Amino acid sequence: MENYFAERMNILRASDIREILKITQRPEVISFAGGLPAPEFFPSREIAEVACRVLEREGTRALQYSTTEGHAPLRAQIAARMNAKCGTQLSPDEILMTTGSQQGLDLIGKIFLDRDDVVVCESPTYLGAVMAFNTFRPRWIEIPTDENGMDVRALETALGRERNVKLIYVVPNFQNPSGRTWSLERRKELLALAVRHDIPVVEDNPYGELRFAGEPIPAIQSMDTTGMVISLGTLSKIFCPGLRVGWIAARRRFLDKLVIVKQGADLHSSTFDQMVASEYLASYSIDENIRRILVAYRARRDVMVKALELEMPEGVRFSRPKGGLFLWVELPEGIDARELLPRCLKRDVAFVPGGSFFPARNRDNTLRLNFSNMPEDRIVEGIRRLSAVLREMMAEHSRHHDIAPETTTAM
Amino acid sequence: MENYFAERMNILRASDIREILKITQRPEVISFAGGLPAPEFFPSREIAEVACRVLEREGTRALQYSTTEGHAPLRAQIAARMNAKCGTQLSPDEILMTTGSQQGLDLIGKIFLDRDDVVVCESPTYLGAVMAFNTFRPRWIEIPTDENGMDVRALETALGRERNVKLIYVVPNFQNPSGRTWSLERRKELLALAVRHDIPVVEDNPYGELRFAGEPIPAIQSMDTTGMVISLGTLSKIFCPGLRVGWIAARRRFLDKLVIVKQGADLHSSTFDQMVASEYLASYSIDENIRRILVAYRARRDVMVKALELEMPEGVRFSRPKGGLFLWVELPEGIDARELLPRCLKRDVAFVPGGSFFPARNRDNTLRLNFSNMPEDRIVEGIRRLSAVLREMMAEHSRHHDIAPETTTAM
Numbered sequence: 038m039e040n041y042f043a044e045r046m047n048i049l050r051a052s053d054i055r056e057i058l059k060i061t062q063r064p065e066v067i068s069f070a071g072g073l074p075a076p077e078f079f080p081s082r083e084i085a086e087v088a089c090r091v092l093e094r095e096g097t098r099a100l101q102y103s104t105t106e107g108h109a110p111l112r113a114q115i116a117a118r119m120n121a122k123c124g125t126q127l128s129p130d131e132i133l134m135t136t137g138s139q140q141g142l143d144l145i146g147k148i149f150l151d152r153d154d155v156v157v158c159e160s161p162t163y164l165g166a167v168m169a170f171n172t173f174r175p176r177w178i179e180i181p182t183d184e185n186g187m188d189v190r191a192l193e194t195a196l197g198r199e200r201n202v203k204l205i206y207v208v209p210n211f212q213n214p215s216g217r218t219w220s221l222e223r224r225k226e227l228l229a230l231a232v233r234h235d236i237p238v239v240e241d242n243p244y245g246e247l248r249f250a251g252e253p254i255p256a257i258q259s260m261d262t263t264g265m266v267i268s269l270g271t272l273s274k275i276f277c278p279g280l281r282v283g284w285i286a287a288r289r290r291f292l293d294k295l296v297i298v299k300q301g302a303d304l305h306s307s308t309f310d311q312m313v314a315s316e317y318l319a320s321y322s323i324d325e326n327i328r329r330i331l332v333a334y335r336a337r338r339d340v341m342v343k344a345l346e347l348e349m350p351e352g353v354r355f356s357r358p359k360g361g362l363f364l365w366v367e368l369p370e371g372i373d374a375r376e377l378l379p380r381c382l383k384r385d386v387a388f389v390p391g392g393s394f395f396p397a398r399n400r401d402n403t404l405r406l407n408f409s410n411m412p413e414d415r416i417v418e419g420i421r422r423l424s425a426v427l428r429e430m431m432a433e434h435s436r437h438h439d440i441a442p443e444t445t446t447a448m
Numbered sequence: 449m450e451n452y453f454a455e456r457m458n459i460l461r462a463s464d465i466r467e468i469l470k471i472t473q474r475p476e477v478i479s480f481a482g483g484l485p486a487p488e489f490f491p492s493r494e495i496a497e498v499a500c501r502v503l504e505r506e507g508t509r510a511l512q513y514s515t516t517e518g519h520a521p522l523r524a525q526i527a528a529r530m531n532a533k534c535g536t537q538l539s540p541d542e543i544l545m546t547t548g549s550q551q552g553l554d555l556i557g558k559i560f561l562d563r564d565d566v567v568v569c570e571s572p573t574y575l576g577a578v579m580a581f582n583t584f585r586p587r588w589i590e591i592p593t594d595e596n597g598m599d600v601r602a603l604e605t606a607l608g609r610e611r612n613v614k615l616i617y618v619v620p621n622f623q624n625p626s627g628r629t630w631s632l633e634r635r636k637e638l639l640a641l642a643v644r645h646d647i648p649v650v651e652d653n654p655y656g657e658l659r660f661a662g663e664p665i666p667a668i669q670s671m672d673t674t675g676m677v678i679s680l681g682t683l684s685k686i687f688c689p690g691l692r693v694g695w696i697a698a699r700r701r702f703l704d705k706l707v708i709v710k711q712g713a714d715l716h717s718s719t720f721d722q723m724v725a726s727e728y729l730a731s732y733s734i735d736e737n738i739r740r741i742l743v744a745y746r747a748r749r750d751v752m753v754k755a756l757e758l759e760m761p762e763g764v765r766f767s768r769p770k771g772g773l774f775l776w777v778e779l780p781e782g783i784d785a786r787e788l789l790p791r792c793l794k795r796d797v798a799f800v801p802g803g804s805f806f807p808a809r810n811r812d813n814t815l816r817l818n819f820s821n822m823p824e825d826r827i828v829e830g831i832r833r834l835s836a837v838l839r840e841m842m843a844e845h846s847r848h849h850d851i852a853p854e855t856t857t858a859m
Contacts, residue, residue: 041560041614041648041702042559042560042705043558043559043560043561043562043584043614044562045558045562046559046705046708049708049709049712050708051707051708051711052711055516055711071513073512073513074512076508076509076511076512077508079507079508079511079512081503081504081507081508081510081511082503082507084503084507084511085499085500085503085504085507088496088499088500088503089496089499089500092492092493092495092496092499093492093496096490096492096493096495096496097487097488097490097492098487099492099690100487100490100492100495100688100689100690100691101484101487101490101688101689101690102482102484102684102689102690103690105466135714136547136692136714136717136718137714137715139712139713139714139715140713140714142712143712143713143714147454147456147583148453148454148457149452149453149454150454151454151455151456154454165712165715168711168712169712169713171712172558172709172712173454203452203454273513277511277512278511278512278513278719279510279511279512279513279514279718279719280511280718280719280720281547281714281715281716281717281718281719291452294453294457296462297457297460297461297462298460298583300462300463300466300579301460301550301553301554301576301579301580301582301583302550302551302554302580302713303546303547303548303550303551303554303692303714304548304550304576304692305692306547306692307547307690307691307692307718307721308689308690308691308692309690309691309721310718310721
């Protein structure tokens with residue numbers, strides 16, 4: 038037997054981001070490529086303190102096997118926090134703790150997706166969801182998405198046309214990669230369509246609490262009286278990602294199945310990490326920590342937006358997100374961000390070409406910039422270099438194709 | 449759509465063990481049901497100390513996202529330890545850190561198994577592997593297994609007859625559930641057959657270091673020059689399970705694929721837990737900790753074996769394992785351990801009926817006893833109650849069927 042592997046391995050491959058991150062380990066690289074939170078806001082002193090307290094007070098429990106559902110006090114804290122922040126009415130037994138919210142995607146793929154089932158998503162969509170769901174070999178239908186969310190007419194058409202739609206996957210707040218946030222109107226329309234077609238909605242919400250401007254918009258799950266919405270949350274962006282504390286919030290008809298597949302996937306998530314997170318939430322104000330993060334991220338976003346406005350050539354459009362970690366750039370048609378990347382890397386600047394975020398079709402003239410993980414002066418310098426390389430490339434392209442660049446329209 | 453779920457959900461269900469464990473939470477229950485290590489040997493004081501040191505010295509790193517492969521110093525420590533203890537020649541980049549070794553099973557299932565592919569296993573086999581692999585809907589072929597391991601003639605016949613055998617799954621040391629250990633001879637024969645048929649072998653080894661008696665037998669992976677053996681390891685039984693630190697050791701042709709699916713499964717395992725484990729291994733002697741565990745487990749096994757010899761009725765056979773956590777009991781034909789269990793639970797004694805450990809066929813007259821997690825006096829009392837209930841049930845059964853019990857043969 039030459040090929041030992043399952044058929045799915047023909048389509049699964051390492052993420053582009055991962056490969057880029059490997060290249061950008063050198064400290065001189067100005068990296069807008071990752072999605073890393075700023076480590077200076079990890080509460081490491083407080084974590085050391087609560088870790089010691091947990092081990093002293095209940096060490097044998099913290100180090101022992103525990104239930105698949107997760108640490109009961111933490112599930113209660115998460116439910117209470119979601120109810121307060123997102124307007125949901127969840128009970129603690131509707132929370133399943135996961136090894137980061139990435140695992141939530143894997144478990145959801147497992148319980149819902151057979152080969153050739155359809156997943157409907159935003160265009161572009163989160164690469165990690167594409168990777169997790171592709172294990173189960175679905176077809177993807179991308180729905181055009183604008184500043185206010187999915188084009189619900191296009192969604193309606195797709196749901197009317199396609200059989201076998203098993204999931205609608207959305208990131209309604211400060212989406213990765215686009216930075217976009219759905220309006221209340223669109224959320225309601227999506228929910229109504231999903232309920233009418235009886236299709237579960239996965240509301241992935243890692244960035245909802247990272248809002249710098251404007252008012253929070255209710256979660257889709259908070260408006261759902263039918264139990265069709267399954268939401269994913271995580272402490273990675275508001276506490277720290279190294280502990281891998283994520284969760285799924287769903288009605289028991291879905292959660293019971295998710296618990297079964299989680300058991301096969303890793304028995305349970307780290308007992309110790311869950312108890313440390315729980316003790317931190319009980320002892321400190323995570324809201325205080327979030328406020329400190331927001332001050333820094335808002336400043337970094339402002340600096341990046343200003344630098345882009347100053348430096349970018351005509352024909353380039355970019356988003357101005359009100360929260361989250363990412364900003365989305367659309368280059369003129371015909372400029373391939375995959376060709377831009379190696380030229381930028383030579384000048385020690387990194388980003389992620391946008392093509393990977395389109396599971397069904399490619400739009401190679403796009404790229405994702407992360408603004409949370411670089412200090413302000415390096416953001417300015419990085420955007421300067423990126424813009425210079427892009428200008429060179431556009432000039433060559435224009436000589437080559439003899440086409441005038443498009444007019445600038447800032448998104 | 450009434451049924452939202454993937455087809456696989458028709459066959460996946462919560463493990464019996466899990467359901468039993470829920471019932472046995474009451475402190476008055478004498479539980480031989482779980483596979484829990486004895487918590488009094490968790491080095492919680494030392495873990496508190498190294499956790500603080502890790503956070504003080506490299507807090508931002510310990511709390512940040514990290515590579516899918518795992519914490520590099522820990523991978524090097526694991527490779528070195530395996531090479532010393534198991535006789536392998538692994539390099540650090542042949543180690544992938546996993547969220548417990550249960551995750552290793554999920555990842556292996558993902559890369560190898562399409563629907564109706566065949567997994568060959570011991571009879572009985574580890575329930576967690578059945579649950580993990582069943583997600584990918586293989587067929588199982590159980591090979592008869594005796595005190596020295598698989599019947600290799602039966603294995604040879606099966607490999608000659610079956611197309612599509614994708615994996616051979618074995619637990620060669622102190623197997624869960626049987627407590628059996630493979631002889632060197634059988635390990636060599638298995639490897640030769642696997643190499644001849646070009647089929648990867650999964651050598652799951654959570655209990656290898658828990659040997660109370662006799663000499664260690666070389667790992668199958670240590671004799672493999674072809675790279676066909678993939679091994680799974682864990683710190684759960686020799687350090688603590690709450691941190692979920694496991695690993696897969698394999699050649700890069702397999703490991704590269706495992707890394708891709710791990711990325712989709714949870715991005716990476718807890719950075720903090722991995723760094724705590726690494727710092728513990730660097731600062732303390734885990735061998736010293738294992739020696740303390742072995743003294744207690746040997747005494748508990750002795751007490752359980754002696755109690756079984758004294759109390760069990762004629763016709764009952766049981767194993768006398770030289771290590772690990774489990775002892776296997778075969779009841780007379782016709783006595784169903786699933787009927788025995790509720791009667792024992794009424795007298796506050798729990799165990800796991802053996803039927804779940806046979807993925808292809810059931811042998812309901814078997815049960816698994818755990819001896820690591822109860823103090824000696826409770827083991828004696830628990831076996832006394834179990835034997836009394838069994839004797840009653842056998843008497844009823846014999847009246848009912850008018851069949852004399854078999855002759856006693858201790859395994």
